[in-house]
Amino acid sequence: MLNQQVIEKLSAIQGIKKFYTEAGNCWTYGYDNSRRHVLPDAVIFPENHQHVVEIVAICNEFNIPITARGKGTATTGATVPVKSGLVVSLEHMNKIIKVEPENRLLIAQPGATNAEVQQAAKPHSFFWAPDPSSSAYCTIGGNIGCNSAGPRAVKYGTTREHVLGLTAVTGAGKTLRTGVKTTKGVVGYDFTRLLIGSEGSLAIITEATLKLLPLPEDKITMQVTYDSIQSATRSIAAIMSQPIIPCALEFIDKAAIGMIRDYSQSYLPENAGALLMIELDGDKDYLPKQAEKIERIIKESGCLEFKIAQSEEEVKELWNTRKALSPALRKIAPKKINEDVVVPVANIPTLLDEIEKLSKQYELPIVNFGHAGNGNIHVNLLTDPDDPAKLEQAYECLSKVFDLVLKLDGTLSGEHGIGLEKKDYISLELDEVNLQLMSDIKAQFDPNGILNPGK
Secondary structure (H helix, E strand, O other): OOOHHHHHHHHOOOOOOOEEOOHHHHHHHHEOOOOOEOOOOEEEOOOOHHHHHHHHHHHHHHOOOEEEEOOOOOOOOOOOOOOOOEEEEOOOOOOEEEEEHHHOEEEEOOOOEHHHHHHHHHHHOEEOOOOOOOOOOOEHHHHHHHOOOOOOHHHHOOHHHHEEEEEEEEOOOOEEEEEOOOOOOOOOOOHHHHHOOOOOOOEEEEEEEEEOEEOOOEEEEEEEEEOOHHHHHHHHHHHOOOOOOOOEEEEEEHHHHHHHHHHOOOOOOOOOOEEEEEEEEEOOOOHHHHHHHHHHHHHHHOOOEEEEOOOHHHHHHHHHHHHOHHHHHHHHOOOOEEEEEEOOHHHHHHHHHHHHHHHHHOOOOEEEEEEHHHOEEEEEEOOOOOOHHHHHHHHHHHHHHHHHHHHOOOEOOOOOOOOOOOHHHHHHHOOHHHHHHHHHHHHHHOOOOOEOOOO
């Protein structure tokens, strides 16, 4: 519990309008989009950089744990305050400070949502490349903290490639300004990219300079169904080995197709074993030729059905098929285990074949979908966490999945991050040298260990 002296000092910070200490008000800030929850002692809502500086100084003085958060859309428990303490909610630091179209950049506070950034850039004919599925709600601070991405990452890369610079407050309470306002710059260590993906363990971001890209003139959207996973993965490998890079290449397996068919109005062939959603963007004059090349590649790989959307309404209809999956999964298995592993594209067929074997071995339904163009597959183990025996079996299967991913030269997380869910597995991927250097860096940024402890 925060003592009265701490509460009085935090309450006295000039300009802060919201500060919760009652359990009922703090309750919802104890969880994110995982199943985990810990009640914080208090929640404070800074509105500018100086507020954060003062908050961190007080927490260092009294050794109070801090957990920074945006809107709580992360899935790994990354913003669950496991040591209670103080949650610093950045949702009121949500201003779009400046758009500089001539320099192709936008400056914003961390509480601005991904969608608000896109809306601010669009009138200038630009966009910000990261596009998580939660873009309407997730904040750019959260995108940066987890290096989140989405379907467009296959062509445009992740958040890490689209942040030019940051302003942040370290765990020691020091103001850190990183990066440049240019696309080139090699002076000093790259602290910008060190903070990206650090999940609030090194510093609290208070401002971000984002790199913008010109909006494409047009898009072409395709949906392809296959008789098997093998046929679909051959197409994925063929598409990604030629010069035309889709802006989205999404994969859905047979189990996922069955769920979509049962829980939406979408029509899919009864014998469909896999589905791809492919989207091309770019110059209006060249896109049709590019689509013809992609269609040839697809048909050479063998497919059951090939559709190209002919109108904006048809585009929405095709994407609704993909979007129907998450609600269906929530209905069937609201407490599923969802992992976002990544393997090299050429190893996707082996990954999916071996996961299918594990599903049979453990008698555990597994649903696979994701961003196939860069090998980022969401593996969903449909278990009942309220049944200890089933949960133990599921985690044994999950461990085998992780072993498989690493054997295939992959990584345990593509965009969800580590948080609490993967904390026990991180040493499978990182050796002692990596872990020790991470610990040393953490000590430099946050000597009292108050930022996001337990992560």
